[in-house]
Amino acid sequence: MELLTVRIENPDELNFIIGQTHFIKTVDDVHEALVSAVPGIKFGLAFSEASGPCLVRCSGTDPALIELAKKNCLAVAAGHSFILFLGNAYPINVLRVLRSVPEIVSFYCATANPVEVILAQTDLGRAVLGVVDGQSPKGVETESDVQHRRAFLQKIGYRVG
Secondary structure: OEEEEEEOOOOOOOEEEEEEEOOOOHHHHHHHHHHHHOOOOOEEEEEEOOOOOOOEEEEEOOHHHHHHHHHHHHHHOOOOEEEEEEOOOOHHHHHHHHHOOOOEEEEEEEEOOOEEEEEEEOOOOEEEEEEEEOOOOOOOOOHHHHHHHHHHHHHOOOOOO
8 A cells, every 4th residue: 555645736726625425426416416505606526436437527517617626536536536616605605515415425625725635545546545634723813813713704704793
């Protein structure tokens, strides 16, 4: 077994979700769930099929996001993994509906941070062991940091306090 890391290419710091699923129908069900949950959503989805022709299956509403998802999915190359790039939505807008998609097994991350995917390579293929999502903490927030966090949340439409 060999351990590898693959850095997710995300030049525009878009929000994305990496997870594991188990069935070819995932791309169709995720597509339907997303367009039903967020009218006008822009997204690109790619899924690594783990049997049969072992293709990267894709869907989405934005060609550039679909291409970005395909490129990253091929770089990770772990069976039954998926990556979903969001254009005009946040993970918090879609995670609830994605949790209801029967094929999805788990999520590794939902972020816009720099991410490295930790992989195990065997003779059979690759597996996602986990992810490094962003950087390590540098301290504990102060009262000023709390005010900044709450102001940011209000700015993006969440009522806090």
